[in-house]
Amino acid sequence: MKLQTGYLFPEIGRRIRSFGAKNPDAKIISLGIGDATQPLAPAIVEAMKKAVVNMGSEAAFRGYGPEQGYDFLIDAIIENDFNSRPAPAAGVGAHSIDLDNDEIFVSDGAKCDTGNIQEIFGLNNVIAVTDPVYPVYVDTNVMAGRTGRADKNGQYSKIVYMPCTAENNFIPEPPRGSVDIIYLCFPNNPTGAVAAKEILNRWVNFARNNKAVILFDAAYEAFITDPDIPHSIYEVEGAKEVAIEFRSFSKTAGFTGVRCAFTVVPKQLKAYTKNGKAVEVNSLWHRRQCTKFNGASYISQAGAAAVYTTEGKKQCREIINIYMNNAAVIRKSLTKLGYDVYGGVNAPYVWMKTPDGISSWNFFDRLLQKANVVGTPGSGFGPSGEGYLRLSAFAKPDDVKEAMQRFAAV
């Protein structure tokens, strides 16, 4: 009941419906919510069809699976997403992040995992979040009772907010005060900023020195184009001692309607009781998932495993390229029109400064009314997002081109 406002996207939906009702002929183009628009890759469709047929056969039917996911998927995840990445301080020939199967927890979505993870930590832990921020991190802590009330800016007491603006390149410094749990998201939603290895290094050191835990949301890692940017926080020395990493097939493979994701909780990671006793976080999360979750759909897991086949990788890469071309078109068009734009190079989001200092919601409304184009008001992600608009690259290419023409006309 402490939550101030509705979740951001329902409010956007309300304004679109209201405008659409008054302007039934308007062809609205949405660059708002970050939702996949390209159909699933053929390799994924074939794998899921096969899984469905299996479920109808006496010999191949599967009931309850392991709560943490099937090994056929976990093996593919470790081999492709981690063993292929450079380990920290790797010697010659030692280019691999190693993980055990019981350090991977397959789930039905990164929203669920980033929302549920706080349950295994005490209510007195102080959390730190960036501003702007993906609202789920904050709202789930408010609901758990880990915060005080909101101020007039919508910021809650007992949360440490770390402003991200053009001045600091949308990368915050570690806070000065004591914090216990730090939410980081790179490539960032909503700003599109990415963290170089030395930035992640600084955060991991901060966490190690302060017995803090980093919750690292890497849901957009597949959109990184710069080869020097880490895809996993475990590319950084010591990260396994302090960081949980969240991954998702939602944007990587268009699974927003299929539902599959995973969370990495290394067994080296420790949290501390009030009395300073070290506790293994992996077994706490294992127990939480066994008690409250019954595994992701077998069919979704079969589809996710196909993402890692030779065909699946190629087809998913082509789809990601479509979205990243969209991002390039948005960046180029808006830059040409004189707007300040950020992100969109290693992330599927472009973060644009509104013109003439007008507010995010006013610019949202103006854009909807004059161009029939929908963005996401930056202020919906926090006070430091005021004066920005997020544009998503997850639209159809023709829609993106037309949206940019309308921008130019307005």
Place this chain on the structure above:
Amino acid sequence: MKLQTGYLFPEIGRRIRSFGAKNPDAKIISLGIGDATQPLAPAIVEAMKKAVVNMGSEAAFRGYGPEQGYDFLIDAIIENDFNSRPAPAAGVGAHSIDLDNDEIFVSDGAKCDTGNIQEIFGLNNVIAVTDPVYPVYVDTNVMAGRTGRADKNGQYSKIVYMPCTAENNFIPEPPRGSVDIIYLCFPNNPTGAVAAKEILNRWVNFARNNKAVILFDAAYEAFITDPDIPHSIYEVEGAKEVAIEFRSFSKTAGFTGVRCAFTVVPKQLKAYTKNGKAVEVNSLWHRRQCTKFNGASYISQAGAAAVYTTEGKKQCREIINIYMNNAAVIRKSLTKLGYDVYGGVNAPYVWMKTPDGISSWNFFDRLLQKANVVGTPGSGFGPSGEGYLRLSAFAKPDDVKEAMQRFAAV
């Protein structure tokens, strides 16, 4: 960290693996965990294949769905599961439980829903559970911090336990003290007991008089064979003011690996703040689900909708009949052998008294070693389950018959 023991089923799995390792030739038959073994009905397979193909097509691809589920499924649920049931105090021609679409919340499982529902209630609420009980109700409250520590019987302080034994026909009386949240499960897991309308009436009246909320787990309603037993608590006068109902496709349609369920939260239902202010529970759960959940898989929802087609209903009924025949075989065989057995008539579980007063785990071990048959120790569900074993009817008919022959031989 307060949780006493691992979740029951992993411990059973451990003992089976240990026995199997020492006796590699033993053909173990499991009547333990309640997991579907019959393949999915053909109508469901066809619907899910079509859904998968749609996800691979430009025109029919679906991204994020409504967090509360698609209307195509919710419409079918309301029409078939509720409009077909007699409403309380129905006049002539008024035989229907009416629900609005926004009172149904589709999810990925009843374990998730019965585990998560406690989040929307304050930590000072006192919960009441039956003993024996499905462990998820208790463990999730322990994890939330709503209880004290466990005593030597494994029962936690600040929880009101209501013993269910042969003496009270496994139906508890409402507690004398004040409780805020009551978990009831009918048809019951593990005892197989069902509640007649007058029993549910008494509970609803108790909740109305005490401003309590009933969490009614009806995951096994499809197994009711007696026409006088209510399938929904909303068949009782006033239940919409005090009860949340949980349903699942797991056992009804073999969805344990597919994942789809739903929860009913009537808008009339109110909870009360510490200061006595009435709050609508529906909007709290709506906000919880919007913030922490992204909807069940579209493919699973398409499969669930097929459960309600003419073919789907017929095919699912045939599968349920297979399981209920199993239950009848178990009941008849064990009765003939002189055991005291309960349940198995309106529920897929048979609850048997162990012979000669031996403990549940000793009987479990003896049965595993001598007959290579697995049951679930009653004491795993609570102290009043000591001296009982749960036998699940969710096995293949030939396995059930062989298990009963081995029982007879031992």
